[in-house]
Amino acid sequence: MSNSLHLKYRSDIDGLRALAVIAVVIYHVFPSWIPGGFVGVDIFFVISGYLISKIILTNIKQDTFDIFDFYSRRIKRIFPALIIVMTATLISGWFLLFYSEYALLGKHIASGTTFISNFFFYTEAGYFDVRTELKPAIHLWSLSVEEQFYIFWPLLLTFISKRKWNFLKISFLLIMISFLINIYLTKDKPMAAFYLTLPRFWELAVGGVLAYLISKKLFFKERNKNIFSILGFLLILFSFFLMNKGINFPGWFVLLPVFGSFFFIAAGSTAFLNKKIFSNKIMVWIGLISYPLYLWHWPLLSYLKIIKGNEPAIEYKILAILFSILFAWLTYFFVEKKIREKNEFKPTKTLLILAIIILFFSLFITLSRGAPDRKINKELDFTQDLQLISGSRQSDQSCKNLNNLNLVTKREVCLSNSKNPNILFAGDSKAMALHSAIYSKKIIANSMLISGHACELYPNLDYEKKAIYKNCNRISNKVLDVVNNIKSINTVILATKFYSSPNENSGYYLNKIKLKNEDAFLIGEGYLINNLLNSGKKVIFFIDAPELNNNPINCIQRVSFIAETKECGPSRDELRNIRADYIKGVEKLTLKYPRLEIFDPTNILCKNSKCNVKDGNNYLYADQGHISIFASTKLLNKMKFDRLLSY
Numbered sequence: 001m002s003n004s005l006h007l008k009y010r011s012d013i014d015g016l017r018a019l020a021v022i023a024v025v026i027y028h029v030f031p032s033w034i035p036g037g038f039v040g041v042d043i044f045f046v047i048s049g050y051l052i053s054k055i056i057l058t059n060i061k062q063d064t065f066d067i068f069d070f071y072s073r074r075i076k077r078i079f080p081a082l083i084i085v086m087t088a089t090l091i092s093g094w095f096l097l098f099y100s101e102y103a104l105l106g107k108h109i110a111s112g113t114t115f116i117s118n119f120f121f122y123t124e125a126g127y128f129d130v131r132t133e134l135k136p137a138i139h140l141w142s143l144s145v146e147e148q149f150y151i152f153w154p155l156l157l158t159f160i161s162k163r164k165w166n167f168l169k170i171s172f173l174l175i176m177i178s179f180l181i182n183i184y185l186t187k188d189k190p191m192a193a194f195y196l197t198l199p200r201f202w203e204l205a206v207g208g209v210l211a212y213l214i215s216k217k218l219f220f221k222e223r224n225k226n227i228f229s230i231l232g233f234l235l236i237l238f239s240f241f242l243m244n245k246g247i248n249f250p251g252w253f254v255l256l257p258v259f260g261s262f263f264f265i266a267a268g269s270t271a272f273l274n275k276k277i278f279s280n281k282i283m284v285w286i287g288l289i290s291y292p293l294y295l296w297h298w299p300l301l302s303y304l305k306i307i308k309g310n311e312p313a314i315e316y317k318i319l320a321i322l323f324s325i326l327f328a329w330l331t332y333f334f335v336e337k338k339i340r341e342k343n344e345f346k347p348t349k350t351l352l353i354l355a356i357i358i359l360f361f362s363l364f365i366t367l368s369r370g371a372p373d374r375k376i377n378k379e380l381d382f383t384q385d386l387q388l389i390s391g392s393r394q395s396d397q398s399c400k401n402l403n404n405l406n407l408v409t410k411r412e413v414c415l416s417n418s419k420n421p422n423i424l425f426a427g428d429s430k431a432m433a434l435h436s437a438i439y440s441k442k443i444i445a446n447s448m449l450i451s452g453h454a455c456e457l458y459p460n461l462d463y464e465k466k467a468i469y470k471n472c473n474r475i476s477n478k479v480l481d482v483v484n485n486i487k488s489i490n491t492v493i494l495a496t497k498f499y500s501s502p503n504e505n506s507g508y509y510l511n512k513i514k515l516k517n518e519d520a521f522l523i524g525e526g527y528l529i530n531n532l533l534n535s536g537k538k539v540i541f542f543i544d545a546p547e548l549n550n551n552p553i554n555c556i557q558r559v560s561f562i563a564e565t566k567e568c569g570p571s572r573d574e575l576r577n578i579r580a581d582y583i584k585g586v587e588k589l590t591l592k593y594p595r596l597e598i599f600d601p602t603n604i605l606c607k608n609s610k611c612n613v614k615d616g617n618n619y620l621y622a623d624q625g626h627i628s629i630f631a632s633t634k635l636l637n638k639m640k641f642d643r644l645l646s647y
Contacts, residue, residue: 010269013047014287015278016261020044021290023240025297025324029317036243039257041142042203042250043236044294046261048146049153049207056154057215060161070154072348078143079351080335081292086112086358089136089299090365096303096558099370105136106365112140113359115147122195134554136302139294141195148197149204157208171209178202186251193250200250203258210262220266229267229274235260292336293328300324309554309568389622389629392439393432393453403448403486405478411452412475415439418446420488425449426457426479429626430544431495436622437632448489450479456496456508458524459531461515464507476528483535492532494525495542497625498582521585529593539593540639543586543600546575546611547625555613569611575602601627601635 020040027037059065086109093105111117118141132138160167182199185192193199214220220228239256247253267274277283286293300320304312312320339347365371392415399405399414403421407414413432423445425435431451437443455472457479463472483489499506502518509515510523532539548568555568570578590596605611605620605627612620620631627635 011279011284011287012269012271012274013051013265014290015274015280015283016043016264016287017047017290018283018286019236019278020047021286021293024294025321028298028301029321034240036240036257039236039239039243039254042239042254042257043261044142045146045200045203046207046210046258047265049149049204050211050265051207052150053153053157053208053211054215056157057211060157061215065154065158067154067158074147074150075348075351076339078147079355080339081295081331082112082140082143083351083354083358084331084335085292085295085299086137090358090361092299092303093136094371094374096306097370098553098556099372101134101306101370101553102374103366103368103370106362106370108135108137108140110359110362110366112137112143113355113362115144117141118144118148118195118197122191125191125195133302133305134551136299136306138302139298145195145197145200146204149201153204153208167212168209171205171212175202175205175209178205182250182254183252186248190248203254206258206262207265210266214266220268222268225267225271226273228263229271232260232262232264232267233273235263289325289328289332292331293324296327296331297321297324300327306554307558309556310550389433389436389626392436393429399448399450403482405482411455411471412478413449413451413453415449416447418448421446421448421486422488423447423491423493424479424482424486424489425451425493425495427451427495427542428455428457428497429453430497430542431493433545433622433626433628434493434495434542434632434635436627436629437636440629442629442633443636446488448482448486450475450482452476454497456521456524457494457528458508458520460510460527461520461524462509462512464509476524479528480531483532483537489537491538491540493540493542494528496525496544498544498579499585500578500582502581502585518581518585522588526589526592529589529596533593533595538597539595540597540599541586541589543598543602544579544582545601545605545627545631545635546570546579548611548613548621549624551624552613552619552621553623568613569606571610572606573609575606575611599635599639601631601638604635604638605631 020043022040023034023037023043024040025037026034027040031037056065056070089105090109093102097105107120108117111120117137121135121138121141156170157167160170178198178201182193182202185196185199212218235256237260239253239260242256243249243253264274269275269279297320300323301317304316304320308316339351393413395407395412395414398416399407402416402419405414405416415435417438425431425447426449428451431449435447435449438445438447439449452472452475455475457472457476459473459476459480461473479492483492499517499521503516506515506517506520508520508524515523529539529541546569549570550568552568586598590598602611614620615630615634618630619628620634622628
C-alpha cells in the first residue's frame with residue numbers, strides 16, 4: 001500500500017469541520033437559533049471534495065495512485081463509525097419501533113449501507129411522508145451523495161490525467177451543468193434538488209477545483225490570505241442566518257456556504273482567523289470527532305422525539321447532544337483512529353463483512369414487515385394495516401378497466417369497484433381516507449373515488465403554478481365529467497381539508513386575481529356543488545374530521561420508565577376555535593344551496609370534552625390528519641350508507 005496519501009495536516013480545516021457540525025447540531029435542536037444551520041452539510045461537501053481531490057491529484061502526479069487503495073482507505077474512513085451507529089440504531093429500533101416504523105428503518109439502513117439512501121428519501125418525500133424527525137437514519141443521505149461522487153470523480157481525474165486534457169475546463173463544464181440542474185430542479189422538484197447527486201455534484205467538485213488551483217499555485221496569493229479568510233467566514237455566517245422559509249434550497253442560496261468554504265480553505269492555514277480561531281484546540285477536537293458526531297446526534301434526537309411523542313423539553317435535547325458528543329469521542333479515539341492507523345487490507349475486509357451482515361439483517365427487517373415476532377407493545381397492531389391505507393391512496397387500473405377512464409396525472413387517485421357505481425367520493429386525501437372502508441371491503445358498495453393529493457376541487461378557478469397543485473384543475477373538472485357521463489351515479493360525497501385562516505391568500509385565482517381562502521372555498525366549492533345539484537345528484541358535504549395535535553403512533557407509551565400523559569386529541573374548545581371560520585364558510589354554502597346535505601363527524605370522533613384517538617381498542621386515525629379504516633367504517637355506517645345506494 002502506498003504511503004503517499006498522507007499529506008500535510010491543516011488544523012484549520014478541522015476547525016471548519018467543527019463549525020459545520022456545530023451548525024447542523026444546533027439547527028436540529030434549536031432551528032430558530034441558526035435557521036440555515038443545515039448548510040453545514042454543504043460545507044462538509046466542499047471540505048471533502050478539496051481533501052480527497054488533493055490526495056488523488058498528488059498521487060496521480062507522483063504516479064502512485066491506486067484505485068483499490070483509494071477505496072480501501074475510504075472504507076476504513078467511513079465504515080467504522082457508520083457500522084457502529086447503524087448497529088446501535090437497529091438495536092434501539094428493535095425495542096422502540098412498531099412494525100411499519102421498523103420496516104421503514106430497515107429499508108433506510110440497507111440503503112445507507114449501500115450508499116443509495118438519498119434516492120429512497122427523495123422518493124419518500126411527499127404528502128403522506130413520515131416527518132423527517134421520525135426517521136432515525138435520514139441523515140445518511142449526505143454520505144450517499146459523497147460516496148456516489150467518489151465512484152465517478154477518481155476515475156475522471158485519472159482519465160483526464162492520462163490524456164493530458166485540461167482539468168479546469170472539464171471541471172468547470174461539469175460544475176456548470178450540475179449547478180444548472182440544481183437551479184432547474186429547485187424550482188420544479190425541490191426534493192430532487194436536495195437529495196440527488198447530480199444537482200449536488202458541483203459542490204464537491206468545487207472543492208476538487210480548489211485543490212487543483214492550490215497545487216498549481218494558480219489562485220492563491222499570500223497577500224490576500226486574510227481577505228479570503230474573512231470573506232469566506234462572512235459568507236458562511238450569512239448562509240447560517242439569512243435562510244428563511246421563502247428561500248428555495250439549494251438553488252442560488254447554496255452559493256454562500258460553498259464559496260464561503262472555498263475562500264476560507266484557499267486562505268491557507270496561516271491566515272489570522274484560520275490560525276488563531278479555527279486552529280485552537282477546542283475547535284480542532286470537535287473537528288476530529290465531527291464525522292461520528294454527525295452520525296450519532298440525529299438517531300439520538302430522532303428516538304427522543306419518537307419516545308416522547310411530542311416536542312422534547314430542552315433538558316432532554318441537551319442531554320441527547322451530550323451523549324452524542326460522548327459517543328462520538330469514544331467512536332473516534334477507540335475505533336476510527338485505531339483502524340485508520342492500520343495500513344494492511346485486513347480491516348477493510350472485516351468492515352466489508354460487517355457491512356454485509358448489517359445489509360442482510362436490514363433487508364430481513366424490511367421484507368418481514370418489521371420483524372412482527374418481536375416482543376413489543378402490541379397495542380399498535382393496526383400499523384400492519386398501513387400498507388392497505390397506502391394502497392387506498394393510489395390509483396389502480398379499476399377506473400380504466402371498468403369505466404373506461406384514463407388518468408389525468410399520477411397525482412390523481414381513481415378507484416372503482418363497479419361498472420355502474422352508485423356513489424362517487426370526490427376531494428383530496430380526506431376523501432381517500434373516508435373511502436378506505438370500501439377499499440378494504442369493510443363496507444360493500446358500488447362506488448368510485450376520484451381525488452387529487454392536496455387538491456381542493458375548484459373547477460372554475462386557476463391554481464397557483466406549484467408542483468403541489470399541478471393538474472388539480474383538470475382533476476376537479478374530471479369529477480364533473482364523470483358525473484355527467486356515468487349515469488348510475490346518484491350520490492356524490494365531497495371531502496376535503498378545512499381552511500384555518502379565511503383571510504390568508506390561497507393558491508387559487510379567478511380572472512388572474514388571487515383569492516382569499518374563504519372566497520376560494522365559496523366560489524370554487526360552490527361552483528362544483530351547484531353543477532352537481534343541477535345534474536340531479538344527491539350531494540353530501542363531509543365536514544373535515546378534527547385533526548389531532550400529534551400522530552397517534554406517537555401517543556403510545558413506548559418505555560415504561562417515562563410516565564407522562566400524551567395529549568393527542570384537541571379539546572372541544574380548541575377545535576371550536578380552530579374551525580370557527582371554516583364552519584361559518586360551510587354554513588354560507590348551505591344557505592346558498594339548500595339541497596346540499598352536511599355530515600359532521602365531530603360528535604362521533606369527539607366524545608365528552610375532547611376529541612379521541614381511540615374508540616375502545618380501535619384507532620380512529622391513521623395519522624395526524626386522516627381517519628383510519630375503522631373510523632371510515634364507523635362514519636359511513638352512521639351516514640346510513642346502505643340508504644345512499646338506493647337513493
